[in-house]
Amino acid sequence: MAAIVELQDIGITFPGGERPVFDGINVAVERGEFVIIVGASGAGKSTLLRVVAGLLAPSRGTLSHSFTERPDQRSVAMVFQEARLMPWRRVRDNVALGLEGLAVSAAERDRRVDDALALVGLANYGSRWTHELSGGQRQRIGIARALAVEPDLLLMDEPFGALDAITRQTLQDELLRIWGETGKSILFVTHDIDEAVHLGDRVLLLGGTPARITHTYDVDTARPRDRDAADANRVGAQVKADLSGLFDQGGGI
Amino acid sequence: MSKRTFLGAGGLFAFLLIWELVARSGVVEATLLPAPSKLPATLISEVTLGFWHKMVLASLNHYLIGLISGSLLGVIVGGAVALFPTLDAVQSWLARLLRPIPPLAWIPFAIIWFGISETAAAFIIAIGVFWINYFTAYTAVRAVDPDLIELAASFGHRSLGARLRKVILPAAAPGLLSGLRAGLGQGWMTVVAAELFGITGIGQRMNEAAGLLATEVVVIYMLTIALLYGLSDMLFVAVQNRVLRWQR
Numbered sequence A: 001m002a003a004i005v006e007l008q009d010i011g012i013t014f015p016g017g018e019r020p021v022f023d024g025i026n027v028a029v030e031r032g033e034f035v036i037i038v039g040a041s042g043a044g045k046s047t048l049l050r051v052v053a054g055l056l057a058p059s060r061g062t063l064s065h066s067f068t069e070r071p072d073q074r075s076v077a078m079v080f081q082e083a084r085l086m087p088w089r090r091v092r093d094n095v096a097l098g099l100e101g102l103a104v105s106a107a108e109r110d111r112r113v114d115d116a117l118a119l120v121g122l123a124n125y126g127s128r129w130t131h132e133l134s135g136g137q138r139q140r141i142g143i144a145r146a147l148a149v150e151p152d153l154l155l156m157d158e159p160f161g162a163l164d165a166i167t168r169q170t171l172q173d174e175l176l177r178i179w180g181e182t183g184k185s186i187l188f189v190t191h192d193i194d195e196a197v198h199l200g201d202r203v204l205l206l207g208g209t210p211a212r213i214t215h216t217y218d219v220d221t222a223r224p225r226d227r228d229a230a231d232a233n234r235v236g237a238q239v240k241a242d243l244s245g246l247f248d249q250g251g252g253i
Numbered sequence B: 001m002s003k004r005t006f007l008g009a010g011g012l013f014a015f016l017l018i019w020e021l022v023a024r025s026g027v028v029e030a031t032l033l034p035a036p037s038k039l040p041a042t043l044i045s046e047v048t049l050g051f052w053h054k055m056v057l058a059s060l061n062h063y064l065i066g067l068i069s070g071s072l073l074g075v076i077v078g079g080a081v082a083l084f085p086t087l088d089a090v091q092s093w094l095a096r097l098l099r100p101i102p103p104l105a106w107i108p109f110a111i112i113w114f115g116i117s118e119t120a121a122a123f124i125i126a127i128g129v130f131w132i133n134y135f136t137a138y139t140a141v142r143a144v145d146p147d148l149i150e151l152a153a154s155f156g157h158r159s160l161g162a163r164l165r166k167v168i169l170p171a172a173a174p175g176l177l178s179g180l181r182a183g184l185g186q187g188w189m190t191v192v193a194a195e196l197f198g199i200t201g202i203g204q205r206m207n208e209a210a211g212l213l214a215t216e217v218v219v220i221y222m223l224t225i226a227l228l229y230g231l232s233d234m235l236f237v238a239v240q241n242r243v244l245r246w247q248r
C-alpha cells in the first residue's frame, strides 16, 4: 500500500535560527489512516504540518506523495486551531474559499458547499455571517471548508484545542463519523493525549531538540471506541509516561 | 419624532433665531452680519444670475478630479509601501519630509506649474487627500492578519493578485474606507482655498463677494459648501455601510 504522504529525513532550520527545529523526521501516512502527532508546545508540530501543506519548504529531506491531483480537488487541506474564518464572507463563501480557482462549475461548487455543510451538521447556516456562530460552529465551518476541496489528506492542527470539554468530545465523535463516511487520510496534531488515543490509528510522539519522532504507538482498539476503553487508555498512559520522560530530559517546552 | 431629532431641530432653530435677532437689532452693522431672512432672496438672485450653478459645477469638477486622483494614488502607493518592505524603507524619510507640508503651501508651485487653471486647483486638493489615504492605506494593509494570508495560501490563493483579492482588500476595507471618507472632508476644506487665487469656483465667487462686502453672498456659498459636504458624506456612509455590512 503506497503511503498517501511520506516525509523522509526532513529537516527545518528557520532563517536566523541557530539550531534546526527538526532534523531527520520520518513520517508516513497510509491511505485512509488516522495519524496523530503529539508533542510538547514548541516541539514543532505546526511547523511539520506546514511542511506537509506546502506552506514551508524543508531545509532538507524529501516529501513524496501519491495524491490523486485531479483539477477539481486539492491534495491537502488544513484545519487550524483558531477557525480562521473570513468575517467579510458569509458561511457559504467561507466554505467555498478553496473551490475558487479549481476546475469546478458553479453548480458543482454549490453542491460541494451544501454537502460539506451537511456533513458538519450546519446545513442551514450557509447564509449567516461568521460572527453569528459559536466557537464550536466556527470550528465545524473550518472543517467543512477543508472537506469541500475533497482533499486526499486532511491536516488538522489542534482543531479542538480552544473548545470546552463537551464541545470537544462532540466534535471528536463527529470527526470520526466524517472520517468513516469519507475515508479521508488524516494527520492530526494535538497535545491532548486522551484525544489522541480516542481518535488515532497511530500516535507519533514528537520531541527532543532538535525534534524527531521519538516514539510510535499503534492504537488497536476496535472502533467505535468507548472513551474508557482499557487498551486505548493503556496506550495513553504509556504516551504520557514517555512524554514526561522527554520533558525531564529537557526536550521541548 | 424622537426626542433627539426634536432637540436637534430646536437647536438649529434657536441658532437661526438668535442670529436673526442680533442682525436686526442693529448691534452689528448689516454688512458685517447678514440676517438669515435675507438669504433666500440672495440665493434666488445668485441662481437666476447663473452664478450659483456655474460656481458649484466648477468647484465640483476640481473637487472630484482632485479627490479621485488623490485617493487612488494614496491608496495604491500607501498599500504598495505596506506590502513591500523595500518600498517601505525607501519612503520612510521621504514621507516624513513631505507630509507635514500643508496642501495650501503648494499653491505657489501649483500656479507656476499649471497656471491659474483647473488643474492647479485639482492638484492642491489631491495633495491633501493623497496623504490622508496614504497613511490610512498603509496602516490598514499592515494590520491585515497574517494568519488569514496563510489560510488563503493553504487553500491555493498564493499569487499577489489572489492575496490582494481574497484577503488584503477585504480585510483592509474598513480602514481604507475610513481614509476615503476623511479625504472626502479634507477635499471640501481645500477646494475653497485653492480657488481664492482666481480659479473659477465657489472660492473665487466668495472672494469677489467679500471684496464688495456682499456678505450675504459669502454666507450663501458657505452654506452651499456645508450642504455639498453633508450630501457627499451621507452618500459615502451609505455606500460604506453597504460594503461593510458584514461588520457587527
Ligand SMILES: Nc1ncnc2c1ncn2[C@@H]1O[C@H](COP(=O)(O)OP(=O)(O)OP(=O)(O)O)[C@@H](O)[C@H]1O
Pocket (backbone or CB within 6 Å): A014, A015, A017, A021, A039, A040, A041, A042, A043, A044, A045, A046, A047, A048, A191
Ligand atoms: N516563522 C518562524 N521563524 C522562526 N522560528 C519559528 C517560526 N515558526 C516557528 N518557529 C519556532 O519553531 C519551533 C516550533 O514551533 P511550532 O509552532 O511548530 O510548535 P508547536 O509544536 O506547534 O507548538 P504549540 O503546541 O505551542 O502550537 C518553536 O521553537 C518556534 O519558536
Ligand SMILES: [Mg+2]
Pocket (backbone or CB within 6 Å): A045, A046, A047, A157
Ligand atoms: Mg502549534
